Amino acid sequence: xxxxxxxxxxxxxxxxxxxxxxxxxxxxxxxxxxxxxxxxxxxxxxxxxxxxxxxxxxxxxxxxxxxxxxxxxxxxxxxxxxxxxxxxxxxxxxxxxxxxxxxxxxxxxxxxxxxxxxxxxxxxxxxxxxxxxxxxxxxxxxxxxxxxxxxxxxxxxxxxxxxxxxxxxxxxxxxxxxxxxxxxxxxxxxxxxxxxxxxxxxxxxxxxxxxxxxxxxxxxxxxxxxxxxxxxxxxxxxxxxxxxxxxxxxxxxxxxxxxxxxxxxxxxxxxxxxxxxxxxxxxxxxxxxxxxxxxxxxxx
Amino acid sequence: xxxxxxxxxxxxxxxxxxxxxxxxxxxxxxxxxxxxxxxxxxxxxxxxxxxxxxxxxxxxxxxxxxxxxxxxxxxxxxxxxxxxxxxxxxxxxxxxxxxxxxxxxxxxxxxxxxxxxxxxxxxxxxxxxxxxxxxxxxxxxxxxxxxxxxxxxxxxxxxxxxxxxxxxxxxxxxxxxxxxxxxxxxxxxxxxxxxxxxxxxxxxxxxxxxxxxxxxxxxxxxxxxxxxxxxxxxxxxxxxxxxxxxxxxxxxxxxxxxxxxxxxxxxxxxxxxxxxxxxxx
Numbered sequence: 011x012x013x014x015x016x017x018x019x020x021x022x023x024x025x026x027x028x029x030x031x032x033x034x035x036x037x038x039x040x041x042x043x044x045x046x047x048x049x050x051x052x053x054x055x056x057x058x059x060x061x062x063x064x065x066x067x068x069x070x071x072x073x074x075x076x077x078x079x080x081x082x083x084x085x086x087x088x089x090x091x092x093x094x095x096x097x098x099x100x101x102x103x104x105x106x107x108x109x110x111x112x113x114x115x116x117x118x119x120x121x122x123x124x125x126x127x128x129x130x131x132x133x134x135x136x137x138x139x140x141x142x143x144x145x146x147x148x149x150x151x152x153x154x155x156x157x158x159x160x161x162x163x164x165x166x167x168x169x170x171x172x173x174x175x176x177x178x179x180x181x182x183x184x185x186x187x188x189x190x191x192x193x194x195x196x197x198x199x200x201x202x203x204x205x206x207x208x209x210x211x212x213x214x215x216x217x218x219x220x221x222x223x224x225x226x227x228x229x230x231x232x233x234x235x236x237x238x239x240x241x242x243x244x245x246x247x248x249x250x251x252x253x254x255x256x257x258x259x260x261x262x263x264x265x266x267x268x269x270x271x272x273x274x275x276x277x278x279x280x281x282x283x284x285x286x287x288x289x290x291x292x293x294x295x296x297x298x299x300x301x302x303x304x305x306x307x308x309x310x
Numbered sequence: 311x312x313x314x315x316x317x318x319x320x321x322x323x324x325x326x327x328x329x330x331x332x333x334x335x336x337x338x339x340x341x342x343x344x345x346x347x348x349x350x351x352x353x354x355x356x357x358x359x360x361x362x363x364x365x366x367x368x369x370x371x372x373x374x375x376x377x378x379x380x381x382x383x384x385x386x387x388x389x390x391x392x393x394x395x396x397x398x399x400x401x402x403x404x405x406x407x408x409x410x411x412x413x414x415x416x417x418x419x420x421x422x423x424x425x426x427x428x429x430x431x432x433x434x435x436x437x438x439x440x441x442x443x444x445x446x447x448x449x450x451x452x453x454x455x456x457x458x459x460x461x462x463x464x465x466x467x468x469x470x471x472x473x474x475x476x477x478x479x480x481x482x483x484x485x486x487x488x489x490x491x492x493x494x495x496x497x498x499x500x501x502x503x504x505x506x507x508x509x510x511x512x513x514x515x516x517x518x519x520x521x522x523x524x525x526x527x528x529x530x531x532x533x534x535x536x537x538x539x540x541x542x543x544x545x546x547x548x549x550x551x552x553x554x555x556x557x558x559x560x561x562x563x564x565x566x567x568x569x570x571x572x573x574x575x576x577x578x579x580x581x582x583x584x585x586x587x588x589x590x591x
Contacts, residue, residue, distance in 0.1 A: 217412055218432065220405075221432055223432035223433070224401070235420035236420055
């Protein structure tokens with residue numbers, strides 16, 4: 011083994027020497043002194059040289075690409091103009107407003123139902139994953155590892171992929187949409203909750219234990235109050251995301267604002283599209299205001 | 311217990327005798343190979359107020375934590391009303407026997423003053439009762455009474471994070487009142503307060519202890535406060551009891567020898583090295 015080892019060492023030292031000795035000027039890093047010298051005499055530095063190379067590479071790649079029908083759609087500029095002008099003249103006819111309000115209600119219902127499921131599943135799992143209730147060594151580790159991997163499984167799959175899976179299982183039913191939002195969001199919410207519960211400052215918790223609190227009482231009197239504001243505002247942010255996700259899921263046929271937007275786009279009826287988009291924006295703004303109110307109460 | 315020669319007690323049932331109902335007997339505590347307390351013995355009678363003074367690192371906090379049962383001594387015993395606090399597993403019994411007030415940061419800032427004070431009941435309440443206390447608009451009699459006693463009448467619903475430092479200290483005292491242990495252990499209860507406020511709160515602590523017949527062990531930063539308001543003053547230096555006197559017997563010579571710096575430079579270095587870990591705990 012000895013000759014091999016020396017060989018390895020030799021190669022390493024050669025590499026090492028090369029990396030130290032070579033004047034690496036193009037990409038900053040090792041060539042830092044070079045770069046500063048360039049700057050000092052007014053020549054473009056390593057970063058500028060790199061930018062130039064990348065820009066040339068990009069232009070070359072665009073020219074080299076052979077896209078059938080041209081890279082930019084010939085009617086694209088016109089369509090963009092139509093979309094822009096429709097932005098200022100959304101369709102506000104009572105007919106459409108009625109349907110859009112119904113669609114908005116559907117989307118909101120999916121989002122709220124999904125979030126409710128996420129909270130119902132994510133909160134208990136998050137508490138278990140934080141390991142704050144168990145004191146025993148092995149059992150605690152087992153519970154934590156189990157809850158953590160379940161949460162990881164939930165959130166490592168995107169809601170659209172969950173939607174495809176659940177639609178395959180249940181068909182195009184509302185349950186599929188609610189589960190598709192609820193499952194991944196439970197994973198995210200549970201993880202955030204677990205971390206916040208663990209990060210609660212220790213001194214007040216110790217004082218609670220000294221006054222005779224059990225770990226469950228420490229959880230409710232110490233950890234939950236310290237985590238509440240963060241977790242609640244994060245849950246509201248997630249509700250906004252759930253509204254967006256519900257809209258996207260309705261593209262795949264679950265009904266709601268997303269479906270309205272797709273059909274309007276298919277008809278090139280941009281005025282109708284904007285009406286639906288504005289409804290979506292209104293929901294998100296509404297949630298934002300609600301969230302601010304709740305947060306103010308929590309931090310009163 | 312035959313660990314060391316007892317200072318005052320002789321009979322085996324001395325623990326139930328009023329005169330030395332709290333007995334610290336030959337207590338030694340080591341953090342790794344650093345000696346934090348070296349064979350400390352003294353006893354106290356019911357209702358006595360005892361101040362611990364000394365430089366930081368002298369072992370005051372360690373001693374108080376041992377009395378409160380939060381640390382188990384390396385050797386020696388602590389006996390309060392005939393029981394060893396660190397041996398009591400039942401939370402209700404332990405919290406009735408001894409309660410501790412820490413230096414700072416021991417309240418839950420997001421909770422109301424009332425809920426913080428009510429935490430003193432957690433040792434006695436069932437889980438359901440304590441959850442109901444948080445969630446339902448129940449009567450908060452004991453907590454409100456205790457808050458009124460410390461001068462925070464009618465302010466139970468305020469969040470602790472919105473209270474001033476002195477008010478937070480009062481809430482911590484109210485929590486101890488709600489818990490109402492036989493032995494009150496207080497580690498620097500007024501360390502971060504201005505002198506007037508510190509004085510006021512020490513007087514409050516003393517009068518509460520006297521009216522209920524509670525025994526108090528408190529470490530006090532300012533020896534003048536200790537001498538003015540406590541029955542007895544124990545001077546700790548280098549992990550050892552340097553003097554243990556009635557408050558009116560403490561002289562300026564005692565204090566001078568307690569607080570004078572170490573002589574040798576290398577001893578000084580060793581001492582500051584020891585201070586840090588003791589503070590941190």
